[in-house]
Amino acid sequence: MKKNAIFIALLLAAAPAPAGDFRDETIYFVVTDRFADGDPSNNNIYGDEYKPGDLKYYQGGDFRGLMDNLDHIKDLGFSAVWITPPVMQPPGRYVNSSQTYDAAGYHGYWAWDFSKIDPHLESKGAAYPDLIKAVHGQGMKLIQDIVANHGHGGDTHPSVKWHADRGKVRGLGREYDYYADDKDWFNRKGPVLADLLDFNDENPEARKWLTGIYLKYQALGVDAFRVDTLVWMRNEFWRDFAAALHAGKKDFFMFGEAWTNDDFGLLGGYTKLSPGDPMNSAMSVVDMPLSSMGNWGPMEKVFKGGDYSRADEILKHDGEYKDATYLVTYLDNHDKPRFNGAENDGTPATTEQYFDALNFYFTARGIPCVTYGTELRLPGGSDPDNRRVLGPEGIKKSKADPVYAQLKKLNAIRRSAAPLRKGVQTRLLAAPHQYAFRRDYGGETAAVFLNKDEKSALLKVAGLPDGGYRELYTGLKIKVKGGVIEAEVPAHGLRVFMKGKVKGSPWAYR
Numbered sequence: 001m002k003k004n005a006i007f008i009a010l011l012l013a014a015a016p017a018p019a020g021d022f023r024d025e026t027i028y029f030v031v032t033d034r035f036a037d038g039d040p041s042n043n044n045i046y047g048d049e050y051k052p053g054d055l056k057y058y059q060g061g062d063f064r065g066l067m068d069n070l071d072h073i074k075d076l077g078f079s080a081v082w083i084t085p086p087v088m089q090p091p092g093r094y095v096n097s098s099q100t101y102d103a104a105g106y107h108g109y110w111a112w113d114f115s116k117i118d119p120h121l122e123s124k125g126a127a128y129p130d131l132i133k134a135v136h137g138q139g140m141k142l143i144q145d146i147v148a149n150h151g152h153g154g155d156t157h158p159s160v161k162w163h164a165d166r167g168k169v170r171g172l173g174r175e176y177d178y179y180a181d182d183k184d185w186f187n188r189k190g191p192v193l194a195d196l197l198d199f200n201d202e203n204p205e206a207r208k209w210l211t212g213i214y215l216k217y218q219a220l221g222v223d224a225f226r227v228d229t230l231v232w233m234r235n236e237f238w239r240d241f242a243a244a245l246h247a248g249k250k251d252f253f254m255f256g257e258a259w260t261n262d263d264f265g266l267l268g269g270y271t272k273l274s275p276g277d278p279m280n281s282a283m284s285v286v287d288m289p290l291s292s293m294g295n296w297g298p299m300e301k302v303f304k305g306g307d308y309s310r311a312d313e314i315l316k317h318d319g320e321y322k323d324a325t326y327l328v329t330y331l332d333n334h335d336k337p338r339f340n341g342a343e344n345d346g347t348p349a350t351t352e353q354y355f356d357a358l359n360f361y362f363t364a365r366g367i368p369c370v371t372y373g374t375e376l377r378l379p380g381g382s383d384p385d386n387r388r389v390l391g392p393e394g395i396k397k398s399k400a401d402p403v404y405a406q407l408k409k410l411n412a413i414r415r416s417a418a419p420l421r422k423g424v425q426t427r428l429l430a431a432p433h434q435y436a437f438r439r440d441y442g443g444e445t446a447a448v449f450l451n452k453d454e455k456s457a458l459l460k461v462a463g464l465p466d467g468g469y470r471e472l473y474t475g476l477k478i479k480v481k482g483g484v485i486e487a488e489v490p491a492h493g494l495r496v497f498m499k500g501k502v503k504g505s506p507w508a509y510r
Contacts, residue, residue, distance in 0.1 A: 020251030021279060022224060023325055023421045025141060026362070026411055027369035028078035030066065031334055032086065032121060033106040034389050035372055038064025039123035046092040046161065049104040049120075055384035056103040057093070064126035067134045072395050074138050076375060076404065077411025081135055082143035082226055084108040084334075086128060088116040090152050092161040096195070099157055107334075107387070108145065109228065110152035110196070114171035114213045132221040141223035143253075148199070148210050148241065149232040154178055155195035169197055171213045193232055201237040211244045218248050226328075227256035227283065230270060238283070239273040246280045254283035255328045261289045261298050268320035278326040287327040287366055289314045292357055294337025294346030294381075303339075303357040303452065304347060308435040311360075312427060318365070325422055329366035331357055331374060334387050338371070338380040345381025352492040354403045356452035359494040362410035363448045365425040365439065375404040405510070412506035413472045417498045419446040428461040434489070436461050444500025446472075451489035460486040469497040475507030 037043070037060030044050035044058075051057035066083070073081060089105025090112045096102075108118065117128045135142040151169035160166070167178035176185040178197050185206050187198040199206050214225065225245070230238065238256070245252055258267055267289070273282035290311075291297035302310045318324035332339045337346030339357065354377060361368045372378075373390045376398040380386035398404045414420045423439030423446060430436075433453035439446045445465055451457045464483045471478065471487075473495055478485070480499075487495050 021422070022080075022251075022253035023367055025080040025367060026078050026414065027080045027082050027143065027328065027367060028073045028076065028372065029082040029330075029333065029369055030084070030372045031061070031107060031387050032063070032066060032083050033059055033061040034387050035061045036065030036069050036391055036395065038062055038066070038068050038126065042120050042123050045119055048093045048161070049106075055387055058104055058106040058120055059389050060120075061389070062121045062123060062126065063128065063131040064123050067126055067131055069392075069395055070134060070138045070140070072398075074140060076407050077415065078140070078370070080141040080143055080224070082369065083145060085111070085145045085147055085228075086117050086121055087111045088113040088118045089120075090162050094153055095157040095160050096153070097155050097157050103384075105152065109147055111147060111150075111169060111171075112152055114151075114169070114210075115173070115216065116170075129220060136221070142221070143224040143226055144217055144222045145226045145228060146214055146217070147228040148214070148237075149201070149229050150193060150196035150198045152197060153195045154197050167197065172209060172216075174209070191232075193229060198232070201233045207237060207240065211241055214241075215244065215248050218245060218252065224253040224255075226286075227254055230256040230258045230285070231266070235269065235273060238270065242273060242281070242283050251279045253279060255326075256283050256285050258285060259288065261291070261296065264289065264317035264320045268317075268322070271322040271326070278323050282322065284326040284328065285321075286333075286369075287329045289317075290327075290329050290364075290366070291332065292339050293332045293335070294339060294341040294386075296336045297332070299357070299360075300339065300347075303353050303360075304349065307432045308430050308450075308452075309432075311364075311435060312430055315365075315425065315427070318425075325365045325424070327366040328369050329361050329364065330369040330371070331361060332386075333371055335383060336386065337382055338378065338386050339374075340377050340379040342379050342381035342385055345385065348379070349377065351377065351402055352452075355406055355492045356450075358403070358406060358410055359450055359492075360435070362414050363420055363439075363446075363450070363494065363496060364437070365423070368410075368414070370407065373398075375407055376401050377403055409473075409506065409509040412504065412509045413496060416472060416503045416506045417444075417446050417496070417500070418442060419444050419498070419500065420448075420496070428463070429459060433457070434459055438464065442500075444498070446499075447485055447497040449487050449489045449495040449497075451491065451493050454491055456488055456490045456493070458486065458488050460484065465499055467499055469499045470502050472496040472498055472502065472506050475505065 085108030192198040292300040423441035
């Protein structure tokens with residue numbers, strides 16, 4: 001980056017953040033059905049949708065199980081909980097017409113009634129408002145995963161209990177039927193995603209209906225939305241949808257999913273749908289190009305022996321986003337093999353490779369998101385194997401895992417320094433196994449040194465502001481003269497030198 005570009009970037013970095021800035025958060029993502037079963041009485045409501053051990057079906061996780069274990073998430077240092085869509089799913093198992101696929105809607109992405117909560121999730125004292133209140137009571141925020149472009153699948157076999165209603169979706173007390181669509185509610189022009197009942201986003205009444213549904217959840221107290229399947233709706237829909245949600249609540253964060261690991265123009269376009277600050281206009285996106293999802297995420301190879309130059313190839317496109325510091329970054333998720341892939345489906349990951357990847361994600365630009373079970377290095381192949389049950393046993397076992405301890409440390413480090421949350425990023429050094437960058441915000445600077453080698457490395461960078469620095473991993477204080485920092489970084493280690501205000505004592509976490 002040229003000097004004048006760096007100067008402009010640093011000026012932008014000095015701008016004050018809006019109230020409620022979501023960059024202050026880190027996100028823990030749960031597939032609610034796979035986290036913890038707090039009330040077995042709601043597991044098998046219809047008699048054919050709950051099959052313990054068969055991951056295509058409900059496994060029992062619910063709001064009570066999540067509420068009972070919020071302290072686990074908070075102890076890890078996370079401040080926001082993202083849950084899969086909580087809306088009501090089809091009343092029983094799904095089998096397609098050719099009988100080649102069967103499953104249940106445990107994941108929440110097959111809406112049957114958008115305005116009702118799935119009964120497998122709620123129980124006495126653990127309804128959706130209770131969950132939101134409990135999350136807020138822990139000082140955390142609740143992110144609801146939402147779907148606007150489709151309902152459930154309509155290609156059912158006659159053996160399915162709800163086959164006669166296979167074309168119907170509901171919400172706000174209304175019902176619409178794909179097979180009796182006199183209101184032009186559904187998309188028949190194509191393309192559509194699988195056999196999912198796809199809404200017609202050219203119909204202003206359908207747009208108004210969908211927007212009204214999610215304004216209700218916003219009013220219920222949800223703090224942010226993760227938006228599913230962006231590319232299946234026109235940009236005009238998302239522009240108007242985002243405007244309505246931002247009018248409903250100030251500083252309401254939204255980030256969407258668009259499946260690409262190299263189309264930066266597509267991703268950046270969603271962040272620029274409307275002018276204004278990123279908390280109150282358009283939306284951000286999930287940073288898929290910077291992910292490490294098994295067999296797909298470009299950064300997976302970097303952390304499993306590859307060259308850090310791949311990071312530069314991705315980060316050089318940051319100018320295509322409205323503000324790359326609002327991107328939601330992540331190691332893996334529930335759609336591809338996990339970072340710790342299962343046998344013959346993805347590749348396994350060592351503890352040290354987890355350290356290397358997480359050290360990067362918690363210090364680089366963006367809002368880090370971690371999928372449930374990462375603290376235990378939960379393995380998994382393709383869907384649904386990547387959605388294994390964590391459960392009370394896994395939660396208890398994770399406390400002794402080194403990745404659990406590292407996540408606590410990294411959350412503390414990020415929380416202690418504003419530049420690590422909001423700062424513009426500028427590369428300082430790149431080598432196959434070492435990487436260094438600075439992040440600047442509000443006149444403060446953090447210099448980050450990463451080493452993913454099997455042996456320690458002496459790293460030296462120049463061009464930093466002179467003055468006193470505190471190293472956030474160890475607590476060491478140093479004086480910088482001539483703009484140079486030289487540091488010994490241990491194998492699979494991290495050093496962060498902070499010039500400016502440090503909140504708390506992250507070096508105390510062991």
